[in-house]
Amino acid sequence: MSKPVIATASLAGCFGCHMSILDIDERILDLIELVEFNKSPVDDIKSFHKICDIGIIEGGCCNSENIHVLKDFRKNCKLLVSLGECAIMGGLPALRNGIPIQECLNEAYLDGLTVEKGNKIIPNDNELPMILDKVYPCHEVVKIDYFLPGCPPNADLIWDALVSIIKGTPMKLAYETIKYD
Amino acid sequence: MSTKINFTIDGKNCSADKGMFVLGAAQKNGIYIPSLCNIEGLAPRGSCRVCTVKINGKLMVACSTPVAEGMKIENETEELHDLRKQIIELLFVEGNHLCPSCEKSGNCELQALAYRLKIMAPRYPYQFPVREIDASNPKLIKDHNRCILCKRCIRAIQTDDGKNLFAFKQRGCKLTINIEPSTSAAITDEIATKAAKICPVGALLKKEVGFVQPIGHRLYDHLPIGNTASLNIISSREKDTNT
Ligand code: SF4
């Protein structure tokens, strides 16, 4: 039997969840034995080569590109896992959800203390993804099969969940590994 | 002499004094029923419904229903488990609970119940309501994003001469906790500490403290809420006025 294929992506996240994947420490050697990585920042593969078994998503959706990547993952992965608070509820980026978008842009590009004088412009180029009205959790955009909370999720939780999904065994979900912070 | 009432919880024979509520009576018999708005020693409100149990086949709240002879109470069933989960999930989506940036995280009862019930993500859509943070009081920050309207602060906190310091303002989905402007100055360090402790979530926070306990040392880091060991920690923390 060929190895299960994993793809990962970071949308509106800080890469902390990916760091937590690496935090499984020496078990990463077992992981490499167990699975094959496809599109992922871990191996720098930029686009899908094949249909993957598990897609792991870090971060919520804050712009049109995030939506595009997420939908692409849904199309190319049999199972999707929301990894971390940002993917599950928008996380800290969702702090902007109560602020009108114009105010956010003004603060970032026009009025902020660190904005260079004489250089005040709100970026507006066709190449740039459109910012969404608010930050959306992934499961409000596509169907998600598993959720692993935490900011970032505990490495043991990620390990337990991955091994269970791969081997088809029940997840242990130990109390100390489920945390929202 | 008090009269003993006999009843069963999940088939286990229990007894309690007449006049006790199901929640406390269960606890006396070593059984934990999840609860959120209830505080020991104050009249129950029955507002959160987390303590819902089945009594003689009917859904009822444990904190405000007195025990009666022969009651058959169900507590640990799949149905009740899911019902409680739904209530907690609704509380999460109707506010803005950004646990990673919350001072109460690790000591929060709402979060602790979610951990105990193994909620991985709420099944309902997030509302992302626009709510105020009010830091106008010199001692206390009020963050409405996290308030679950349990009324614990209103019920538990009064001035020495018996005046309420907290009250509800407005109605329906606009309902918020208000600090009475006329008595606002009466909020001392001591009252602010008590308020922050009585609030199950991080909606009332004492100013100039924050994140005092490192991760790993907080109330619900290692043991679920309702665990006897964590109950002991709660009572020992009652003596500690610094958190
Ligand atoms: S009050 Fe509790 S549930 Fe809400 S953000 Fe704070 S820790 Fe999380």
Ligand code: SF4
């Ligand atoms: S401020 Fe805290 S104690 Fe008061 S009603 Fe809101 S959640 Fe309950």
Ligand code: FES
């Ligand atoms: S604890 Fe009984 S209704 Fe809230």
